[in-house]
Amino acid sequence: MIHKERRRHFLVNRPLQFRYMFTITFAILVITTVSLTSLYFGIWGGILDAFSDERTRNDLLTASRLQQYEEARHSKNEPSESLSPLSFVRQAERLSERQREVFKEILDQTNRGLAGKLLLLFLLIAWGTIYLSHKIAGPLYHFQKIFDQVARGDLGVRCHLRKFDEAKSVASSLNQALEVLDQKLSLLQNITENEKNPDRLVARLKEELSKFKTSAGH
Amino acid sequence: MPATRAFSLAVLFFFLSTSLVGGTPFSLSEEDRQLLEKIEKDSIQYFIRYADRGTGLVNDSSQPGSPASIAATGFGLASLAIAQSRGWISYRKAYDQIRRTLLALRNDADHERGFFYHFLDLKTGRRVWRSEASSIDTALLVAGALLAAQYFRGTDLPRLAQELYDRVDWQWMMNGTPLVCHGWKPESGFLPYYWDSYSELIILQALAIGSSTHPVPPDAWEAWNRLEDEYNGKRIVFCFSGSLFTYQFSHAFIDFRELDDRGINYFENSKKATEANWEYSLSFKDQHKAYSEASWGLSASLGPGGYKAYGAKPGLGFHDGTVAPYASISSLVFTPELSLQAIKFFYETYKDSLYGPHGFKDAFNLDKKWWAREYLGIDQGITVLMLENFLSGGAVWEKFMKLPGIQKWIELCKLRAPKTRPETTVQPELIPSEGIAAPNGSPSLQ
Numbered sequence: 012m013i014h015k016e017r018r019r020h021f022l023v024n025r026p027l028q029f030r031y032m033f034t035i036t037f038a039i040l041v042i043t044t045v046s047l048t049s050l051y052f053g054i055w056g057g058i059l060d061a062f063s064d065e066r067t068r069n070d071l072l073t074a075s076r077l078q079q080y081e082e083a084r085h086s087k088n089e090p091s092e093s094l095s096p097l098s099f100v101r102q103a104e105r106l107s108e109r110q111r112e113v114f115k116e117i118l119d120q121t122n123r124g125l126a127g128k129l130l131l132l133f134l135l136i137a138w139g140t141i142y143l144s145h146k147i148a149g150p151l152y153h154f155q156k157i158f159d160q161v162a163r164g165d166l167g168v169r170c171h172l173r174k175f176d177e178a179k180s181v182a183s184s185l186n187q188a189l190e191v192l193d194q195k196l197s198l199l200q201n202i203t204e205n206e207k208n209p210d211r212l213v214a215r216l217k218e219e220l221s222k223f224k225t226s227a228g229h
Numbered sequence: 230m231p232a233t234r235a236f237s238l239a240v241l242f243f244f245l246s247t248s249l250v251g252g253t254p255f256s257l258s259e260e261d262r263q264l265l266e267k268i269e270k271d272s273i274q275y276f277i278r279y280a281d282r283g284t285g286l287v288n289d290s291s292q293p294g295s296p297a298s299i300a301a302t303g304f305g306l307a308s309l310a311i312a313q314s315r316g317w318i319s320y321r322k323a324y325d326q327i328r329r330t331l332l333a334l335r336n337d338a339d340h341e342r343g344f345f346y347h348f349l350d351l352k353t354g355r356r357v358w359r360s361e362a363s364s365i366d367t368a369l370l371v372a373g374a375l376l377a378a379q380y381f382r383g384t385d386l387p388r389l390a391q392e393l394y395d396r397v398d399w400q401w402m403m404n405g406t407p408l409v410c411h412g413w414k415p416e417s418g419f420l421p422y423y424w425d426s427y428s429e430l431i432i433l434q435a436l437a438i439g440s441s442t443h444p445v446p447p448d449a450w451e452a453w454n455r456l457e458d459e460y461n462g463k464r465i466v467f468c469f470s471g472s473l474f475t476y477q478f479s480h481a482f483i484d485f486r487e488l489d490d491r492g493i494n495y496f497e498n499s500k501k502a503t504e505a506n507w508e509y510s511l512s513f514k515d516q517h518k519a520y521s522e523a524s525w526g527l528s529a530s531l532g533p534g535g536y537k538a539y540g541a542k543p544g545l546g547f548h549d550g551t552v553a554p555y556a557s558i559s560s561l562v563f564t565p566e567l568s569l570q571a572i573k574f575f576y577e578t579y580k581d582s583l584y585g586p587h588g589f590k591d592a593f594n595l596d597k598k599w600w601a602r603e604y605l606g607i608d609q610g611i612t613v614l615m616l617e618n619f620l621s622g623g624a625v626w627e628k629f630m631k632l633p634g635i636q637k638w639i640e641l642c643k644l645r646a647p648k649t650r651p652e653t654t655v656q657p658e659l660i661p662s663e664g665i666a667a668p669n670g671s672p673s674l675q
Contacts, residue, residue, distance in 0.1 A: 069294030076292070076536055077348070077358055083529050083538035085411070085422050087469060108359050116355075 027177055034143060038136050045128050053121030061113045070113075074106040150178040157185065166193040195219070255565045262620065264576060265569075266315075268558065269616040272588035273312045275609040276305035281351045284337065285330025288351065291587070291604045296348040296357045299338075300366040303373025304610020306330060307625070310380035311617050314624070324384065327377050331389040334370070335396075341413055343397030343443075345370060361412030361420055364402050368433035369607075371397065372482045372629070379628035394634065399437035399445045407452035409433060409445065426454040428468040431479035431495065438641055439634030447641040455493065458543035461508050463501040466493055471509075471544025473528035473556040474611065476502040480562070481614035483635065484626035488644045500563040502541075506556075507567055509541035510548065517550030518595035523574035525567070526556030530592040530608065533599040550596040554589040555608040559615040588612060 022028055060066065078101050150172050160168040166189060170182040199219055206212040257265075279288040281297070287305040289298035306327055313323035338354035339346050344362035349355065371394050378390035404410050408423040409430070424430040430453060437445040455466045468475035476499035479485075485496040507525045514520040527546075529538045530553035539548050557571040575583060582600045583590055591601040591608055618625045629635060639645055 066294065069292070072292060073294055073296065073358070076290070076295075077360075079536035083470070083536060085420075086538075105358065109357075112357065112359065 031143075034139075038139065042129065042132055042136075045132060046125060049125045049128055050121060053124055054117060057117035057120065058114070061117060062110075070106060070109055071102075074102050074109060078102045078105055146175060146177045149173060150176050150182065153182070154178075154185070157189075161189070166196060195223070257569075261569060261573070264573065265561075265616055265620055268572065268576075268588050269613055269620065270312075270315075270317055271586065272609045272612045272616070273308045273317065275587040275604050275606065276301075276308045276613075277318070278587060279604075279606065280305055280326065280330075283329075283352060284333035284354055285326055286333065286338070286349055286351050286354065287606050289348065289606055296360075297351040297354075298348060298366070298606050299345040299363070300347075300369040301606025301610060302330065302334075303366075303370035304607060304613065305373070306370075306377040307373040308610060308613045310377035311613060311625070314380055324381055324386070327381070327386060328389065331374060331386065331393065334374075334393055335389065340367075340396075341415070342401050343367070343393070343395075344402060344413065347412070359414065359416065361414045363412045364409050365411070365424070365429060365433050367397060368436050369478070371436055372432055373610075375632055375634075376482060376625065376629050379631070394436070394440065395442040397436075397440065398443040399440050400443050402437075403445055403449065407449060409437060409449065424453060426456055426469060427466045428470075428475045429478035432482055435479070435483060435635055435638040439632075439636070439638035441634065441637075450642040455490075460505045460542045463505055465501050465505060465543050466495070466498050467502065467543040468540075469544055470529065470538040471506075471527070471540030471542060471546050472538050473503065473506050473526060473540070473553075473560065474608075476563075477556075477559045477611055477615065481559070481611055481618070482625065482629045484623060484630050488639065490642070490644055496563070499560075503560040503563045503567070505543065506541040506560075507564070509546060510552070513548070513550075517548075519550050519552045519593060521574075523570045524552055525571055526553045526558075526560075527551075528553045528556035530556070531601045531603060531605065532592060533594050533597040549594065551592050551594040551599075553592040553608070554583065555591065555605075555612045558589070559611045561615055561619040565619065 078098060082098070150170075153170055153172060157168055157170050169186050169189060172179055172182050199216065202212065202215050202219065206215060275291070276287055279291060280286065280302075284297075285302070285305075286297035286299075287301040288295045289301055309318070309323045309327055312318045313320050333354055334345070338349055339356040341362040344364060344367045346356040347360040347363040347366050348358050350357050371390075374390040374393055378387040381387070399409070402410050402413070404419045406423060408425050411420045411422040411424065413419050424433060434445075434450055434453070438447055438450060456469075457464055457466050459465070480496065480499055485494065485499075488495065506527050510517075510520040510525045510527055511522060527539045527541045527548050529540070530536070530551065532539065532549060532551040534549075537547065537549075537551075538545075539551055539553070540546055541548070554571070554575045557568050557575075561568040561572075575589065579593065579600075583593055585604070587604050588609060589612070591603055591605050593600045614625055
């Protein structure tokens, strides 16, 4: 089975297609770059800061202090002079819990930051797609209006697109076609109005109409 | 006319230089007053320097990386209010910072049924270090908030502070027992510790019983133990650790001078406990270099081996030669002469090592040549409140005792002293101003 409508050439309008390819690829690239950069620096920056020598030392001291607070408040025994194995284990446990807490906070913070940035990007891209699509949808809307007017017999209409609209060449071709059609029909109108001799009128009309190719024949 | 003016000035000076805290005037020289005011003012600076600009939460200590402590934050709120009342900071600055803190506590700080977690992230108010929702620390925070709000009546601060108080479900913290639990953790539920004997628990009990929204039954007041023991002829309702702060924290807010709990006057009790603390450390002065008549104060504090519940008899009486200046300063209302002597000694002798921009650092130990480099928030806080009570003739007490919740607690627990006091209860009096006398005669050394 032969597919007559199968596309053979994908690049039918290179400048237009390349422009769109660049725009969409650039948008995806920006999103990916922002995401990866935020993740990388958010997580690693946070980890490097949270687990720096100074912070680790401070956390160790705080873990030890909080353990001592707890012992001072709850213990009914005389405080030990040296670090008991149980106390050491509790401090290590406390520090480990704190590190998990810190790591979770880093991830949460990074994700919150990323979510904010991505939301902003999506809003920008959503606005961008409206802008881009308008460059196509606008001309299509114009074309439709032109065709409607032509269908009603108005050949004096012309297509005027905005500066950055797509399909300007199509509009130019359409305007040329309309111009030719308009001139031909104007000529026929002039012939019918000015030619008084019926035989010569028919002959001239036939001559002019023979230049058209229509579905009626020829 | 000059004679009249001179007389008037003399009378004014007399009133300005006397403290009526204990019921009898205590003579205070202008020089001593200035020193005490300097210490109070400097100690308040801790709560300005170590409070977060956004949330107003206060660091537990001056150690880098220290989390916010809710108890320190409570003392901070009270300290800011006191600072503006003395003209050390502007009304606007104090109001703004207290309001910011109360809003952060109400809206952002992690809590469980109104009980704040002991340690919070300074900037976000989120729970850190998997700390417990703490009953006593919440009580100290609420007490500080209510007290601070009393200095700003007619503003929105009393309403905000009351909202924090009303939110606390004190009854839930009893966990179906007659006592209030120490705390609760999301991971493991209620802690296996309850406030079962005399300590700083009274401020917690007072607020819990006096609550208008979630009160604990008045029976809770009867449920905890008043363990008594004798030391050097003094019968004392004691705290297990014998730490001096346990005889001070509730007393910073509550005026116990006219309250009577079944024959126990807790002001008098704290006075005796302070004297016992002094005598106890003095009995070891040959073993520990830091102990002397003018250098004392055994209380939970930092030490060479970390934070420990140092204390005296009656109680565990654990000590290692470490002295906490905040403990002797905060006893001013009980033992003004002993405390003032210690304060002057610490300041004049150890100023370079022990005194910093935020007042006295936490502790020192001469045997081990150890000096704390840190300030602890709650120890700065008790210093400020007790100094204020002493210097102003009980301004903090006066404001706090007017709170409806406190009045309700007094009524429900029948704590109002009878017209004729029982013979066992001695009207609290400050030590006469002449000389430094050993309380109740010479201490018997052990």
